[in-house]
Amino acid sequence: MSVSSLNALPQSLGNYWRQLAYRNRAAEVCLYVLLASGLPLWSGFDLPWFAARVLLFLHCFSGLILFPVYVVPFWFSHRRLLRNSNKPLLKVTGQLLDLLLLLSTVSGFFLLLVGNRGEFIGWVNHYTHLITALPLGLLLMRHAARWSVLRPLYGLPYRLLCRLFLNR
Amino acid sequence: MxxxxxxxxxxxxxxxxxxxxxxxxxxxxxxxxxxxxxxxxxxxxxxxxxxxxxxxxxxxxxxxxxxxxxxxxxxxxxxxxxxxxxxxxxxxxxxxxxxxxxxxxxxxxxxxxxxxxxxxxxxxxxxxxxxxxxxxxxxxxxxxxxxxxxxxxxxxxxxxxxxxxxxxxxxxxxxxxxxxxxxxxxxxxxxxxxxLKSTQKEDEFSSQGVPRLLDDIAISPDGSEAWLPHLLWNLDHPFQFQSTIFPAVSVVDLTPGAEAEKTDLRKELFRQINIVDNANHTRIVSNPHDAEFSANGKRLYVTLAGSEDLMVVDLSRRSSGDKKKRSKRRKGKKSKGGAQVTQILRHLPGDNPKGLVVINDDIYVQNAVSQDITKIDNGGNSTFARATVKNHPFYKTVKNDPLSPQQRLGVQLFNNGNSDKFADGPMAGDFWMSCNSCHLDGFNFTNRFLMADGRTGKNKFEDAVTGHRDIIKMFAGAPESALADVIQKTQGGMGADDGNQELDPINPQLLSLPLQERMQALMSYITAAENLPFLSTWLRLEGNGKTAHKSEWLNSASCAECHPAIFDQWANSNHGTLMDHPYYRFQENYAAQQEGEEFRNLCRGCHMPQALLSGEAMPQSAMANMHEKDGASLKTALSQGRPVVEAGTGCLFCHRIVNAENAGGNADLTVNIETRSDYLFEGSNNMLTEWLANRMINAKPAAHKATYSNPELYQDSLYCATCHNEFTSGPGAEVNDNYGEWLASSFNNPQNPEQHKSCIDCHMHADIERIGDPIPGRSTTGGSIKENVRTHHFVGANNSLVGLRSEEHKGLSEALLKSAAKLETKIENNQLVVTVSNVNGGHKLPGGARRQLWLEVTVTDKNQQTVFTSGHLDPDNRVPKNARKFHKVSGDRHGNKVGLSFWRYEKMLKDTRIPADGSRDERYLLPDNLIYPLDVKVRLLFKAFSKGLTDKVRAAFPDENIPYAPIVEMTAITKRIESSAVKLVAHQPKQ
CATH class of the missing domain: 2.130.10.10 (YVTN repeat-like/Quinoprotein amine dehydrogenase)
Structure with a gap:
């Protein structure tokens, strides 16, 4: 292997790492999967057990496998933009997301690896994980709005209403 | 205008x-x-x-x-x-x-x-x-x-x-x-x-019994009366088919604010129900079910579901109550009580007539077994009108019977009291009754009431049987013969009715092929899922099918990851993998030898329920080693991913009991493992998926807790009574009634929570010396601290077996024994009186089977000479025959000891157990001319198994290394008795 190829390897890895921070649809989808599978598990929804246990598996599997593979690299790569970004809204939402994601991740892994078995720390992690879920999801939608995977759905409610009532 | x-x-x-x-x-x-x-x-x-x-x-x-x-x-x-x-x-x-x-x-x-x-x-x-x-x-x-x-x-x-x-x-x-x-x-x-009035009397010739099986009510069109068809159970004497079950219709005055039974108007057989046939013989009828009035209220029609008739009561000639003078000729008739039965429309077509509705002049009878309707013409409204069958079947009510022909025949036989049906082997003599007359809707919680009524007026020392006597092979070993025998002896069927000249008594051991087939059909009903699927035990599995494959059960060791302490407590306890110990196997083998292999189910219902419920043969060779500690074989099976059939009452079994039937015991409980809220991969044999399942359970345990907890049931002593109460299957004699003893004790006091103690308050308490005090602790690793943690040692008296596995269990067992009783002594009239008081037992002492509890007495005089002894072990280390033992001795129908054949118990020969809240005095006549002062030493000793029994079990299982049960001194007292004064020398029981 030539010297130039050897020097190119770290450079391409660096490029790859930088690229992870932008328009990372896999990470975004993974987070939405976690939100969609996790939020209905809240006891307020009172899902029938046959559905709840499938969602629980999906949520745990996503958290255990998909999250470290897709979200964690993106997250660490994307964090440098907190320093470098000159867009105030993105900076603010980004900082909030950073905090919420940290709390949600720590509490999620605690619940997965230790559990909410009845002790106080389990209770704290359970509610941390629950309370951070919805704001995290909403902020993510706003923060990633411009390049979000949900972009095609923007205006859908408006278009549906128009079709239903105005026949357009 | x-x-x-x-x-x-x-x-x-x-x-x-x-x-x-x-x-x-x-x-x-x-x-x-x-x-x-x-x-x-x-x-x-x-x-x-x-x-x-x-x-x-x-x-x-x-x-x-x-x-x-x-x-x-x-x-x-x-x-x-x-x-x-x-x-x-x-x-x-x-x-x-x-x-x-x-x-x-x-x-x-x-x-x-x-x-x-x-x-x-x-x-x-x-x-x-x-x-x-x-x-x-x-x-x-x-x-x-x-x-x-x-x-x-x-x-x-x-x-x-x-x-x-x-x-x-x-x-x-x-x-x-x-x-x-x-x-x-x-x-x-x-x-x-x-x-409602009871007509149960000592004189069997006039006794008819207590009102039971009140299924329906008919209100007269003017709203003034309610008529209730029912049976009378006359169970206070051994079954005799002509004097045990009677039909009746009671009448209740519905005057608002003054409702009361018109006791003199009850319709009873041989009185108001007294239609005489051509041979001057009263037509016997059975199982009044439904009643309906005619539109004008002048007649009441009653279906007789057993004898399959329609009974017509004519109210048109009832006295209006006027106090006008009655002629002497009529006065005698008035004493029979109002309206009379004027017609019995014999043998309605169809099987098992139950429901009834009257529309104008038409009576529609619903036949429950033949699933059709019979249309009957009431014959008009005149006094002499006679009901006649107009159309049968008027129509079929069911297009496709979900039961097989054999099952349907079984249902028919169970409900049949029509002696003219199945004439070669009628189900009842002279239409008197059907199986359903006592076993209402089959075998279920109503059994408790049947046995309770069967004990009325009886002394267990004379007769402890409430049901069938002398069953052939206890049903299990020869079910067809046993059923035919019961029908003959109890119901007067199968030719037992002397009045039936056309049929000689059938030999139940030599049934013809048609009769065998019929008895098999009856057996198919008796062993239906909602009745007794395992015949000799009342154990049931809820869901699809009678059994669930062993792979659908959870290995109890899988619970140990999060509940390690609970698992260890259970595994080494008498409820854990010890329940197939050699003493049990010896007894089970003996039972099978005496009554047939199927009779093992009686034992397995409580000792090995998972074997029955998973349909596994479970030969004794597959049973566990009683010396095994900490559930080692379960852990091995779990690590190897092998499904197991656990002995004892495992985690899943106990924690998925959804119903305690309160039918009298014999494992009268229902288990449901099908509809529990299990997590994906729960119980998996794959290590990775099992790990993931456990993570999910811990992450969101609410469903896990809910599906395996039933606090209301678990804290009810009835839960324990499902196995700790026993009765003989068939005769209904009470072998063990811990629950009844507890119910009658001061421990049963739900109105006073401080005094109330259910079974688990003592037997699942973390500190035996502090029973009554809550002991905080965790039941889950990392779980919350419970105010009072229920440990799973299931501490009982059997210190011997648990002692092979765990010193902790042994210590708890012995602590329980030592806290149970108190001794007092005195001398009066040259007799040594020893009072043994049950101070901490919510049931009689001893509570279980095969236990030895006796007094050892030593009296020495002034010169330290031993002047009197009792209860000291003989040179062969056996408790002497003349020792004062606290036990029960059960006898068979001939008054001989039943020994190991406890299911043949029909009368109690002796019961010296010490009742809860009670005491018992034992008197010893001392020799004359004793030199005072006397030192009296009395010890209350306990041994889980006698030496004699242990010798038999050792001979049967020579490789099992079975030790003799150790002796525990439960309590002791030493007293110095002066000639004129009494000086108590305190004695501390050994720790």
């Missing part, structure tokens, strides 16, 4: 009459039934019992029929006043269905307690009322299925009827009572309870 006003006047009059008529009909009395007519009489609805369906039939066009499959056992139905909504009870599925009365589409389902039965419609409040037979409730629900009222009632509410002035009548089928509720009040109010 007058001329123009006349039409107006008549119009107004007509309107007034019409409104009165409408009001009257909308408030007419209603009663529950399995067959109901629409208000216009054009449509009949039938609840089709064990076909599980409901049928709507247009009477003017029979082909216009809809049948809808609903559940397992549709018993009763009611239609709303507007004819739009129909409610039907599913007796075995804890559900009441609400349907569209025209299309029979299901609109809603009401989840109820166990065994919903009768339903009646309350037009004023637009509510349906229903009785919940097993759970003892009355519920009122609206057309949408929302329960508006739920009341706890007296036990066994069954029949239901509503008067036109808002009184709800509820019969209590197994206590012989009628409750009356005022449903205009909110909540409904119990206003009166009437206890």
């Amino acid at each position: 007058i001329i123009t006003r006349i039409p107006i006047f008549f119009s107004l009059l007509a309107l007034l009459i019409l409104s009165l008529w409408v009001n009257q009909s909308s408030l007419a009395a209603t009663s529950s039934g399995s067959i109901q007519a629409s208000s216009d009489g054009n449509v009949l609805y039938t609840a089709n019992f064990d076909a599980g369906s409901l049928t709507r039939t247009n009477l003017s066009e029979i082909e216009d029929q809809i049948e809808v499959q609903l559940g397992k056992d549709i018993r009763r139905l009611a239609v709303s006043d507007d004819g739009k909504v129909l409610a039907a009870s599913d007796y075995l599925s804890k559900t009441i269905f609400l349907l569209d009365a025209q299309t029979l589409e299901i609109r809603a389902q009401v989840a109820t307690g166990r065994r919903p039965f009768a339903i009646a419609y309350d037009g004023k409040h637009s509510l349906f009322w229903a009785t919940i037979f097993e759970d003892g409730q009355l519920i009122g629900f609206d057309h949408k299925g929302k329960i508006q009222h739920q009341l706890q009632t007296a036990e066994t509410p069954r029949g239901l009827a509503l008067t036109d002035d808002n009184r709800l009548l509820v019969t209590h089928a197994l206590t012989g009572e009628l409750s009356i509720y005022d449903i205009s009040a909110t909540p409904p109010r119990l206003t009166r309870t009437i206890e």
Whole structure:
């Protein structure tokens, strides 16, 4: 292997790492999967057990496998933009997301690896994980709005209403 | 002017009459039934019992029929006043269905307690009322299925009827009572309870018994009376088919505020029910079921479900109560009590006539077994009118019977008391009874009432049997012969009736092929899922099928990851993997040798329930090693991913008991492992998926906790009674009644929580010396601290077996023994009196089987010479025969000790156990001329198994290394008795 190829390897890895921070649809989808599978598990929804246990598996599997593979690299790569970004809204939402994601991740892994078995720390992690879920999801939608995977759905409610009532 | 006003006047009059008529009909009395007519009489609805369906039939066009499959056992139905909504009870599925009365589409389902039965419609409040037979409730629900009222009632509410002035009548089928509720009040109010007359007397020739099996109520058209068809159980003497079960119809005066039974008007056999046949012989009838009045109220029709007849009671000649003079000729007749039965329409076509409805001159009888309707002509309204069969079958109620022909025949036989049917081997002698006369709806919680009535007036030292005697091979070993034998001895069938000259008594051991087939059919009913699927034990599995494959069960070791302490406590306990110890195996083998291999089920129902419920043969060679500690074999199986069949009562078994039936014991519990809220991969044999399952459980444990917890049941001593109460299967003699002893003790005091102690308060307490005090602790690793943690040592008296595995268990067991009793001594009239008091046992001491509890006495005189001894072990280390033992000795029918054949117990020979809250004095005659002062030393000693029994078990299992049971000194006292004064020398029991 030539010297130039050897020097190119770290450079391409660096490029790859930088690229992870932008328009990372896999990470975004993974987070939405976690939100969609996790939020209905809240006891307020009172899902029938046959559905709840499938969602629980999906949520745990996503958290255990998909999250470290897709979200964690993106997250660490994307964090440098907190320093470098000159867009105030993105900076603010980004900082909030950073905090919420940290709390949600720590509490999620605690619940997965230790559990909410009845002790106080389990209770704290359970509610941390629950309370951070919805704001995290909403902020993510706003923060990633411009390049979000949900972009095609923007205006859908408006278009549906128009079709239903105005026949357009 | 007058001329123009006349039409107006008549119009107004007509309107007034019409409104009165409408009001009257909308408030007419209603009663529950399995067959109901629409208000216009054009449509009949039938609840089709064990076909599980409901049928709507247009009477003017029979082909216009809809049948809808609903559940397992549709018993009763009611239609709303507007004819739009129909409610039907599913007796075995804890559900009441609400349907569209025209299309029979299901609109809603009401989840109820166990065994919903009768339903009646309350037009004023637009509510349906229903009785919940097993759970003892009355519920009122609206057309949408929302329960508006739920009341706890007296036990066994069954029949239901509503008067036109808002009184709800509820019969209590197994206590012989009628409750009356005022449903205009909110909540409904119990206003009166009437206890129907008992005619149980010592003189067997005049005794008829206590009122039972009150299924239905008929309210007279004028609303003044309620007529209740029922049976009389005369069980206070050994069964004799002509003097044990009697038919009756009781009459209750419904005068508001003064409701009472008209005891002199009860219709009884040989009195008001006294139709004589050509041979001058009273026609015997059985199992009065449903009753309906004719439209004019002059006749009452009653179906006789056993003898398969229709009984007609003529009320037209009843005395009006005028105090006019009666001629001497009539005076004698008046004493028989009012209306008489004037006709018994013998042997209705069809099988098992139950439901009944009268529409004008037509009587429609619903046959539960042949699943059809018989149409009967009432013969008109004249005094001499005779009912006759007009059309049979008028129509079929069920298109496709879900039962097989064999099962259907079994149901028929169980309900049959018609001696003319199956003439080569009738089910009853002279139409007296059917199996259902006592075993109401099969084998279920009603058994408890049957046994309780069977013990009335009996002394267990003379006769402990409440049911069948001298069963051939206890059913299990030779079921067909045993059944035929029981039918012969109990019901007078199979040729036992001397009055039947055409049939000689059949030999139950040599049944003809047709009779064998019939008995097999009967057996198929008895072993149906809702009855006794394992015959000798009352254990049941809820769900699809009688068993669940062993792979569907959880290895208890899989619970150890999060509940390590609980697992270790259980594994080494007498409830854990010890329950197949050699003493048990010895007894099981003996039972199988005596009565047949199938009789092992009696033992396995409690000792190895998972083996039965998973359908595994479980030979004794596969059973565990009693020396094994900490459930090692379970852990090995778990690590290897092998499914196991656990001995004992494992985690999944106990924590998925969903019902304790309270039928008397013998594992009368139901397990459900099918519908639990299990997590994905729970119980997996793959290490990775099992790990993931455990992570999910820990992450969100609420469903796990809910599905494996049932605090209300677990804290009820009845839960333990399912196995710790036992009765002989067939004879119904009580072998063990820990639960009854506890119920009668001061420990059973739910009104005083400080005094109340259920079984687990003592036997699942972390610190034996602090029973009554809560002991905080965790049941889950990392879990919350519970105020009082229930440990799973299941501490009992058997220190011997647990001592092989765990010093901790042994210590707890011995601590329990040492806290149980107290001794006192005195000398009076040259007798040493030793008083043994049961101070801490909620049941008799000793509580279990095969235990040895005795007194060891030593008396020394002034010169330290031993002047008297008792209870010291003999040179062979056996408890001497003349020792004062506290035990029970059971005898068979001949008065011989039953020994190991405890299921043959028919009378108690001796019972010296010490009752809860009680004591027992033992007196010893001392020698004369003793030199005082005397030192008296008394010890209360315990041994789990006798040396003799251990020797037998050792001989049977020489490789098992079975030690002799150690002796525990439960308590002791030493006293110095001076000639004139008493000086107590305190003695501390050894720790």
